[in-house]
Structures are given as structure tokens and as C-alpha cells.
Amino acid sequence: MTFEQEIKRRRTFGIISHPDAGKTTLTEKLLLFGGAIQEAGAVKSNKIKKSATSDFMEIERQRGISVATSVLAFIYKDKKINILDTPGHKDFAEDTFRTLTAVDSVIVVIDVAKGVEEQTEKLVEVCRMRNIPMIVFINKLDREGKDAFDLLDEVEQKLGLSVTPLSFPIGMGYDFKGIYNIYEKNINLFSGNSKQNIEETIAFDDVSSSELEKIIGEDAADSLRENLELVDGVYPPFEKEAYLSGDLQPVFFGSALNNFGVRELLDCFIEIAPDPRAKKAEERLVEPNETDFSGFVFKIHANMDPKHRDRLAFVKIVSGKFERNKPYLHVRHDKKLKFSSPNAFFAEKKEIVDTSFPGDIVGLHDTGNFKIGDTLTSGEKLQYRGIPSFSPEHFRYINNADPMKAKQLNKGIDQLMDEGVAQLFTLELNGRKVIGTVGALQYEVIQYRLEHEYGAKCTYENLPVHKACWVEPEADNEEFSEFNRVKQKYLARDKSGQLVFLSDSAFSLQMTQQKYPSVKLRFTSEKDT
Numbered sequence: 001m002t003f004e005q006e007i008k009r010r011r012t013f014g015i016i017s018h019p020d021a022g023k024t025t026l027t028e029k030l031l032l033f034g035g036a037i038q039e040a041g042a043v044k045s046n047k048i049k050k051s052a053t054s055d056f057m058e059i060e061r062q063r064g065i066s067v068a069t070s071v072l073a074f075i076y077k078d079k080k081i082n083i084l085d086t087p088g089h090k091d092f093a094e095d096t097f098r099t100l101t102a103v104d105s106v107i108v109v110i111d112v113a114k115g116v117e118e119q120t121e122k123l124v125e126v127c128r129m130r131n132i133p134m135i136v137f138i139n140k141l142d143r144e145g146k147d148a149f150d151l152l153d154e155v156e157q158k159l160g161l162s163v164t165p166l167s168f169p170i171g172m173g174y175d176f177k178g179i180y181n182i183y184e185k186n187i188n189l190f191s192g193n194s195k196q197n198i199e200e201t202i203a204f205d206d207v208s209s210s211e212l213e214k215i216i217g218e219d220a221a222d223s224l225r226e227n228l229e230l231v232d233g234v235y236p237p238f239e240k241e242a243y244l245s246g247d248l249q250p251v252f253f254g255s256a257l258n259n260f261g262v263r264e265l266l267d268c269f270i271e272i273a274p275d276p277r278a279k280k281a282e283e284r285l286v287e288p289n290e291t292d293f294s295g296f297v298f299k300i301h302a303n304m305d306p307k308h309r310d311r312l313a314f315v316k317i318v319s320g321k322f323e324r325n326k327p328y329l330h331v332r333h334d335k336k337l338k339f340s341s342p343n344a345f346f347a348e349k350k351e352i353v354d355t356s357f358p359g360d361i362v363g364l365h366d367t368g369n370f371k372i373g374d375t376l377t378s379g380e381k382l383q384y385r386g387i388p389s390f391s392p393e394h395f396r397y398i399n400n401a402d403p404m405k406a407k408q409l410n411k412g413i414d415q416l417m418d419e420g421v422a423q424l425f426t427l428e429l430n431g432r433k434v435i436g437t438v439g440a441l442q443y444e445v446i447q448y449r450l451e452h453e454y455g456a457k458c459t460y461e462n463l464p465v466h467k468a469c470w471v472e473p474e475a476d477n478e479e480f481s482e483f484n485r486v487k488q489k490y491l492a493r494d495k496s497g498q499l500v501f502l503s504d505s506a507f508s509l510q511m512t513q514q515k516y517p518s519v520k521l522r523f524t525s526e527k528d529t
């Protein structure tokens with residue numbers, strides 16, 4: 001296969017949802033279709049359950065699972081599919097945001113009964129900001145849920161999307177008979193009452209034909225015709241270009257658990273979803289078919305065994321071929337590195353690979369060289385953009401609880417922050433260290449890992465911060481000097497040295513913005529998210 005063909009056949013995407021909407025189940029069904037696994041239940045859920053808050057062994061175990069399920073790859077109809085796992089637990093949302101910088105498209109799973117939930121809103125917003133092509137899958141149609149049109153409205157309003165259904169349910173819950181596939185123009189029927197499998201797929205392009213009654217009964221036929229008419233009148237026709245530019249989101253209905261509507265989704269997905277897209281670096285736009293290799297680190301996973309402190313850095317290949325044992329430039333350190341055992345990922349296992357292509361993810365063993373956002377190239381000095389830090393939601397001072405272990409503590413904090421476990425802010429006024437996280441769970445993980453992996457002990461102290469805002473630019477003018485002087489107590493530096501304003505309330509943030517209009521405050525660490 002030529003280099004161009006290898007690129008064109010890759011589909012790298014993420015599945016996002018609120019916990020429990022069915023992401024794990026759908027992933028598993030996709031793997032079954034790809035023949036990558038033989039039975040249901042093979043993919044372990046990567047969910048950190050609430051009960052795990054104080055059960056560290058459980059967290060460790062689940063961290064192990066998440067390495068295995070970080071990337072699930074399989075071949076389907078000659079397409080190489082890479083599914084990047086995104087943790088559903090909201091305390092790990094930052095991890096998900098970063099993974100979204102490495103996907104070329106996403107599938108959004110929504111529970112038909114619960115509709116659009118909080119976590120889905122946040123994740124979709126990030127995808128919208130980046131114009132990532134999205135397909136929506138409305139799941140659990142075997143249960144009673146919201147009316148299909150009400151749900152489509154909800155998706156448009158709450159998620160700010162412009163949708164067009166490519167399939168439509170025939171009934172729902174107890175009366176769920178099957179699905180009309182608008183995209184392929186056929187009817188998929190459930191078998192009998194079991195709702196376990198598709199009994200048959202009937203090509204059916206003219207729903208006005210009286211044959212429809214014979215297949216699904218009079219009432220269902222009437223209501224399907226009515227619904228399809230409404231779909232036709234209300235929603236724009238599907239256009240691939242609009243989907244690819246992030247302006248139109250096709251919607252599918254189904255039931256992942258019953259394997260219903262999943263094949264339609266997958267078949268349409270491989271046809272319309274984008275192959276690896278060009279990516280912006282600070283310097284220029286990089287096309288996947290350039291011969292020189294380049295890629296970036298979007299995730300770092302620590303070794304589960306504290307005796308071997310090596311880590312696995314997940315690199316998304318943006319351009320060129322990645323080859324084992326070839327020296328590549330680590331741009332931030334300006335030094336060449338060679339990788340003798342890069343991992344590629346298949347279904348639930350990983351193995352050493354000689355060559356990988358754009359769209360693929362390679363796992364590189366690392367002894368502390370990498371941090372999230374690092375770029376690796378054949379030699380060109382490129383820095384990929386778009387791995388932002390979002391304002392954390394929780395802030396605590398971190399104190400050293402064992403004065404003899406200050407060095408270990410600092411090293412531990414440093415490395416955990418490089419992994420992206422949390423964010424570190426150092427106060428301008430007194431140099432005290434503040435850890436910011438998305439969820440409270442991270443504090444326990446950090447404390448546990450500092451102790452077990454670095455032999456250091458820490459304590460925390462609450463800090464009432466409402467939001468961290470990145471200050472830009474650090475201007476040389478009077479207003480900025482005054483802001484700097486008056487707000488000094490609230491100013492800190494993040495790990496890359498950027499100035500951050502830690503506002504203590506929404507009100508004070510608003511007042512600050514009014515008082516110093518020329519000082520721009522941003523809620524992410526990077527402009528181009």
C-alpha cells in the first residue's frame with residue numbers, strides 16, 4: 001500500500017458522552033464488528049467509579065485498565081480505525097480535553113431518556129470550538145425515552161449544533177420496531193420480541209409505497225411517513241462538506257447494548273468521517289502527506305510499577321512515517337531521541353511496531369523527557385498548537401509534610417504536572433505552590449502517588465479561588481503596572497511561566513475586567529484552542 005493510501009484509510013476518533021450513556025458498550029460493539037474481539041464484555045470500562053474515591057488500589061487498577069484501553073485499533077472494511085479513549089469521569093475531564101486534540105472526529109453518545117447531560121455539553125463545546133466533525137448517536141432506544149424530535153431540538157439548543165437525522169426510529173421502548181435508515185434508504189427490523197438482533201434489512205427507498213404497512217403495520221407506517229416528512233421539511237439535507245467543516249452534525253438512533261443501529265453508524269462513519277487532518281503548528285500548517293515525520297504528545301501515562309518510574313508518552317502522528325530506531329528531534333529540548341520499542345495499539349493489547357502512519361498513535365517509553373504538548377519531528381523546529389490548559393475548578397496550597405524530602409516532593413510535583421494530572425501555580429508574592437485540579441479526586445491521587453512513587457509527603461490547605469485566568473499580554477503600560485501592583489496577591493505563574501490571575505469570586509473577576517479593560521483575561525492557557 002502506498003503512503004497516501006495508508007493515510008486515506010485511517011480514521012482516528014473519540015467517543016464522548018456523559019457517564020452511563022453507553023460509550024463503553026458502543027466501543028465494544030464497534031470492536032466486535034471489526035472482529036477485534038470475539039465476545040461482549042471484553043472491553044473493561046475505564047470508568048473511575050465514585051466509590052473509588054478513597055480506594056487507591058482501585059484507582060491504580062483502573063489506571064492500568066486505562067493504559068490498555070487508551071487506544072483501541074482495528075480494521076473494518078479495509079479502514080484502520082483508531083478509537084481514542086476519553087475518560088467519562090468529570091474529575092478527569094482535562095484528560096479528555098487533551099485527547100480531543102488528537103482526534104480527527106468524534107461520535108457523541110446521548111441517552112434517549114436522559115437527553116443532553118452536563119458532561120456532554122462541556123465536551124461538545126470543546127469540539128465545537130475546534131470545528132471537529134461530530135456524529136451524534138442517540139442510544140438506548142429499546143427503552144422509553146424522549147420524543148425523537150424533542151431530543152433533536154434539545155441537542156440543537158443545549159449543544160449549539162445544527163443536526164440532520166440520518167436514521168429515524170420506528171417506535172421506541174416497548175414498541176421499538178426498528179430503524180429507517182435515511183442515509184442508505186432501508187429499513188432495519190428487530191427480530192420478534194427479543195430486540196436482540198437485526199432480523200432483516202429491507203431496502204426501501206419509497207416510504208409512500210403500501211408495502212410499508214405490510215412490513216411494520218399500519219400505525220407505525222403512518223407515523224413513520226409523517227415523521228420522515230417532518231424530517232425532510234425541518235432539517236437540512238446531509239452534506240459531507242458541512243459535516244467535515246463542523247457545521248452540520250448527522251444523527252443516528254439505536255441501541256448499543258442490542259447491537260442495533262451500530263452497523264449503520266459504523267458504515268456511514270467510515271465513509272464520511274475524515275482521514276487524518278492537517279494540523280497547525282506555531283510555524284505553519286502541516287499536512288499529513290508530507291514525507292517528514294512529525295507528531296505531538298497528548299497523553300502521558302505513568303508506569304504502574306513504582307520501581308520502574310518510566311512512563312508511556314502517547315504521540316499522535318501528524319505527518320510522515322514514524323520508524324523504530326530512527327533519531328527524532330525533541331523540539332523543546334532540542335535533542336535527538338531514538339525509540340527502540342515504540343508501541344502500537346490493537347484492540348486491548350499493545351505491541352512493538354516498526355512503522356506507523358499519520359493518524360496512528362504510538363506509545364513511547366519515556367524516562368522523564370516528555371511533557372504534554374511536546375512536539376517530535378524528523379528535524380524541523382515545529383511546535384504544535386492547541387493543547388490548552390483550562391481553568392481548574394479546585395485550588396489548594398500544597399505543603400511539604402516531610403522537610404527531609406523537599407527534593408523528592410519537588411521532583412514528584414514536577415513530573416506529575418508534566419503528565420497533566422493537575423496544574424501548578426506559583427504565587428508571585430511568596431512563591432507558595434498551588435495545585436489546581438478539575439476534581440477533588442486528583443488531590444488524593446497526587447498525595448498517594450507522591451508518597452508511593454517519590455517517597456514524599458504533602459498536606460493541602462484550601463485556597464478560595466473562583467477561576468484561574470491567563471493574563472495577556474503582559475503589557476508595558478500604566479494600566480498593566482497598576483493591575484500588577486493592586487492584584488499582586490492574586491497573581492501567580494503557571495508551569496510554563498505564563499502570568500495567571502487567581503480571582504476569588506465571579507464578582508471580583510468582573511470588577512477587575514471593568515477596571516482594567518486593556519488587560520485581557522483568558523480562561524484557557526492558549527489562544528487558539
Ligand code: G4P
Nearest residue numbers: 017018019020021022023024025088139140255256257258
Ligand atoms: P459509559 O461507558 O458511557 O459510562 O456507559 P456504559 O457503556 O458502561 O453503559 C452504562 C449502562 O447502560 C450499562 O448498564 C449498559 O449495559 C447500559 N446500556 C448501554 N447501552 C444500552 C442500550 O442500548 N440499552 C439499554 N437498555 N442499556 C444500555 P449497567 O447496568 O450500568 O452496567 P452493566 O452491568 O450492564 O455493565
